[in-house]
Amino acid sequence: MLMTGLAGEVFISGVAEAPLGEVRDHSELSMIALAAREALADAGLTLADVDGLFVNYLGEAGTVQVGEYLGIQPTYSDSSDLGGAAFVAFLGHASAALQTARCTVALVVYASRQRTRASRTLNHWNMKATSPQFEQPYGLPAPIGQFGLLAARHIYEFGTTPEQLASVAVTARQWAGMNPKAWQRDPLTIDDVLESRMICDPLHRLDCCLITDGGGAVVLTTGDRARDADNTPIRVAGTGESARQWHIAQLPSLAASPGVAAARSALQMANVVHRDIDIFEPYDASTISVLLALEDVGFCARGEAGAFVQAGSLTPTGTLPSITSGGGLSYCHPGALGILLVIEAVRQLRGQAGLRQVPGATVGLVHGIGGLFSTAATAVLVRG
């Protein structure tokens, strides 16, 4: 059932990135402490105000360990594992908790040192991640193998081209060139992508996201407390989430993607339509992820996203500025990207995005995916 009309509006009143890139002088927990305190200061609050804690991928009983480190004794904790989409889904979970007075200040945090620790070995991750019986024996590297299968099917059904896929990476790099914090900022061409090493056909190395350290923090609270913030609070106008399948063979069709239900719910709750959206922050785990996100959210008809991106629609001068930080493809991908998508959207909607600012951005849509293309979470964020 769709949640509508709940009392009290919820705002994102503080955001901060953790140290990004290659982080050698911090632990995951100290990165979280830095980001949490900066985001809380941004919100005009301190750790003592936090009574709701939302984490994923931070060890066993993650909310307990993170809470202990931060000195927080939450009245509401949530570590729902929706993969990288969790941090977008947490906007909805936190909204529900705030609106039902289970907490008054919600803190969402994440940090990873997957690059420095060299902990991301695709095949070994797969050993734990998929069913050992029916998928593991075939050596599908997760999750890029799943994206390879999705991309190959997209090409087969719709005539999508490798050049169209590559244009997503080129667009992301164009934005990253305007983001001083981006890991990769040098200009990129279609040929660069197509000439990079093949990973999982048809996806090349440069069709795949970065492997970096990083993280961040997001503070949510209700309208009365959000007024304490130094910066314009950004309203969480609509949220939605969905989980579909773990085994990729169980996904009935591209059109059955979990993103379809998540986006529909968020758009309905926010009572906005696609033409209202000024900025789009899709989870670019790979170039095909962005084409699927455009179609799942409904910016494009099924099969038309490749041509849409190739026409420059997602660029700074396009009709739908997207991946405005440079995304997981060029800015930062610390294993779970969702929290950084939220932070970038908030900065854009506040008008604090520097050189890459989209003029007059007032409505943003963040679309996270997680697991093995298993989950999706969408949030519509509005200035004012």
Added chain:
Amino acid sequence: MVESVFDWDDPTTAYFWEAARRGQLVIQRCGACRQYQFYPRLFCLACDSDDIGWVAASGRATVYSQTTVHLRSSPEVDLDSPYVVAVVELEEGPRLLTNLTEKDCLIGSSVQVGWRPRRGQAPVPVFGPVTS
């Protein structure tokens, strides 16, 4: 010591791996609604019936999608790179993840089941060109 058919303590799928050792691909079929399903579950996903049983699949399938993996496989999987991972749709309807034994089995092409032996474990179904 008796050699284990599978490494996973899952009594609900033991029949599948026992059949695999005989070179037979089995899937489940619902006695009530006659729907096929894979992977094996305790009940029928289509109609919620408990009347679920095993049947031999024809072994004929169509390639739904495929990707050639250029990364090294983990030692446990032990495949020579590059190798092809595919989703195939069985003639009976269900889809499963598998390897293709030939790179030119493109999406939409007909394939048939074969078996890849594994040391100390039951063989796994893989698919290749239709030969008969």
